[in-house]
Amino acid sequence: MDLQVQFGKRVRELRLAKGLSQEALALKAEVDRTYMTSVENGKRNVAIQNIGKIIAALDISIQDFFNSEIFTIK
Amino acid sequence: MDLQVQFGKRVRELRLAKGLSQEALALKAEVDRTYMTSVENGKRNVAIQNIGKIIAALDISIQDFFNSEIFTIK
């Protein structure tokens, strides 16, 4: 599985856990709603600045964000 | 401190720990030699695919890469 796909899955997982809509999260992260959609669906090769914005909007540390079995090598 | 700067510091730290030159790491990660220089110096807004390539070239898991005090929020 592609890292950008794993990233999207992790974002979606954490967003849903917080009960937020894509639009609400996008607003908080200061990105476009449709951009957030394509990120979650693994369609975008997101750059690190936006990765930082999105993780911050999820109220989680970088460490905790990536410390998930989603990112385990297979 | 910017996430792309933190990323560069972490890459350099791990590269030096392995005794590799920038060129050797760049070759292994299949990115350009001059690109690796600017990444380490925090000049590049690296996209997640290249983040994955570089971390893989460092022979470390995603989890371990980001589980560093370098990425602690200040």
Next chain:
DNA sequence: TAAGTCAACGGACTATGAGTCACATCTGGA
């Protein structure tokens, strides 16, 4: 001196990510 390795930088170029839009589709509730 010379010759080698390495890090950093720059110019010019191509590929692609960022950011946005109109529109379509899905979903649950009234």
Next chain:
DNA sequence: TCCAGATGTGACTCATAGTCCGTTGACTTA
């Protein structure tokens, strides 16, 4: 069945990610 909020998609512009050529300076070893 209808509606409204939520999600998905294709296409587009423009900035920049990323490559490829070369040079320079610091350091080391012969």
